[in-house]
Amino acid sequence: MYSEPIDVNKEYALLMDEQDPLAHFRSEFYFIEEGIYLDGNSLGLLSKRAEQSLLKMLESWKALGIDGWTKGENPWFYLSEMLGERMAPLAGAAKEEVIVTGSTTSNLHQLLATFYRPDHGRTKILADELTFPTDIYAIKSQLRYKGYSPDEHLIQVKSTDGMTLNEEEIIAAMKEDVALIILPSVLYRSGQILDMKRLTKEAHERGILIGFDLCHSIGSVPHELSEWGTDFAFWCNYKHLNGGPGSSAALYVNKRHFGTSPGLAGWFGSKKEKQFDMDHELDHAEHAGAFQMGTPHIFSAAPLIGSLDIFAEAGIHAIRQKSLRLTRYMMELISAELTDSGLIIRNPKDDLKRGGHLFLEHPEAARICKALKDRHVIPDFRSPNGIRLAPVALYNSFLDVWNTVQILKDIMKNEEYKKYPNERDVVA
Numbered sequence: 001m002y003s004e005p006i007d008v009n010k011e012y013a014l015l016m017d018e019q020d021p022l023a024h025f026r027s028e029f030y031f032i033e034e035g036i037y038l039d040g041n042s043l044g045l046l047s048k049r050a051e052q053s054l055l056k057m058l059e060s061w062k063a064l065g066i067d068g069w070t071k072g073e074n075p076w077f078y079l080s081e082m083l084g085e086r087m088a089p090l091a092g093a094a095k096e097e098v099i100v101t102g103s104t105t106s107n108l109h110q111l112l113a114t115f116y117r118p119d120h121g122r123t124k125i126l127a128d129e130l131t132f133p134t135d136i137y138a139i140k141s142q143l144r145y146k147g148y149s150p151d152e153h154l155i156q157v158k159s160t161d162g163m164t165l166n167e168e169e170i171i172a173a174m175k176e177d178v179a180l181i182i183l184p185s186v187l188y189r190s191g192q193i194l195d196m197k198r199l200t201k202e203a204h205e206r207g208i209l210i211g212f213d214l215c216h217s218i219g220s221v222p223h224e225l226s227e228w229g230t231d232f233a234f235w236c237n238y239k240h241l242n243g244g245p246g247s248s249a250a251l252y253v254n255k256r257h258f259g260t261s262p263g264l265a266g267w268f269g270s271k272k273e274k275q276f277d278m279d280h281e282l283d284h285a286e287h288a289g290a291f292q293m294g295t296p297h298i299f300s301a302a303p304l305i306g307s308l309d310i311f312a313e314a315g316i317h318a319i320r321q322k323s324l325r326l327t328r329y330m331m332e333l334i335s336a337e338l339t340d341s342g343l344i345i346r347n348p349k350d351d352l353k354r355g356g357h358l359f360l361e362h363p364e365a366a367r368i369c370k371a372l373k374d375r376h377v378i379p380d381f382r383s384p385n386g387i388r389l390a391p392v393a394l395y396n397s398f399l400d401v402w403n404t405v406q407i408l409k410d411i412m413k414n415e416e417y418k419k420y421p422n423e424r425d426v427v428a
């Protein structure tokens with residue numbers, strides 16, 4: 001599979017770590033039992049800076065009470081906008097195009113309620129059959145809400161290999177009855193990156209609006225949403241962005257849609273200076289902030305203050321470069337060292353198509369994950385037969401990757417996994 005010679009020795013990993021310009025960020029994170037954490041694409045680890053910003057926020061409540069809304073280091077009233085501005089470079093957006101608010105799912109509902117406007121024979125929503133289930137649930141419920149049957153009006157592009165999508169087939173499905181397209185940036189199982197720039201252009205040429213779910217790319221892969229002209233996007237901040245469990249999510253709306261009334265309105269979508277007039281006529285903000293609903297979840301957003309500092313310092317392009325090198329190194333080691341294990345690499349191998357994680361397939365995947373956990377390697381099991389491994393640029397090392405492959409080799413060679421039942425846990 002790989003033509004270049006592979007150095008499988010530990011010394012190579014150590015050398016790569018020595019030369020790694022991001023290596024110093026590792027000491028800013030808390031690790032679990034000195035283990036190897038490879039699940040940063042499900043829940044990122046806590047950094048000391050994120051911890052500090054949350055503690056400071058608690059202090060502001062303690063010290064200021066109600067005045068915390070407008071006083072202190074990070075006044076709560078402006079926090080969602082401030083974080084949106086600081087997150088915008090990761091999305092390739094202008095500062096007023098991003099707001100930190102809600103959850104991924106609630107933001108998708110908001111964007112569907114706003115931008116799904118069935119009209120003049122354009123009634124269908126185009127999605128795909130591999131996307132994260134919550135997106136499909138939201139789309140189906142919004143279709144029903146507007147009186148359209150999902151059976152007829154939701155088109156899900158098929159995958160021929162059960163793992164990846166073909167952009168040609170997505171484009172071929174952009175028919176004249178499609179009103180809106182919702183697709184993932186990076187597929188949560190295979191880690192395939194879709195060509196968002198191309199898909200945006202093709203959708204617009206056909207008069208269709210398009211939005212992306214960035215949950216698996218934000219903080220791992222750079223985006224240029226403004227430049228591409230993508231209509232909207234939404235994402236969670238607890239995966240690669242390390243915002244903590246249930247962290248406030250975010251959304252992006254392209255400038256050209258500023259002024260569009262929010263489909264699901266609430267008083268936090270007001271122009272700031274008007275909000276406390278308490279008028280019953282909403283005068284919504286003329287930026288992404290218009291799509292907020294109620295009072296922001298301050299403590300669920302606070303860790304992002306510290307976390308985004310780290311991203312600003314490290315730079316998303318350096319993060320992407322290291323991430324690609326880590327995943328490539330892991331694939332090379334697996335190909336060289338686990339030849340008869342039955343493990344199959346199912347993520348795209350091409351750098352342009354590969355997100356931040358590997359996806360390995362094996363019929364015994366559930367129990368292999370259990371065996372890895374007992375050896376202090378934290379993977380991510382995806383039913384029915386997938387193992388996701390995410391070496392994260394900010395806190396994983398080349399040595400982590402090397403050690404993981406050695407442990408995996410033991411587990412497979414000695415059939416250690418046979419000690420465990422081959423079934424998934426409640427949260428997998």
Ligand SMILES: *Cc1c(COP(=O)(O)O)cnc(C)c1O
Nearest residue numbers: 103104105132188213215216236
């Ligand atoms: C994690 C994830 C979600 C989760 O949505 P929540 O509303 O945060 O629970 C949605 N979509 C994708 C693609 C995800 O990876």
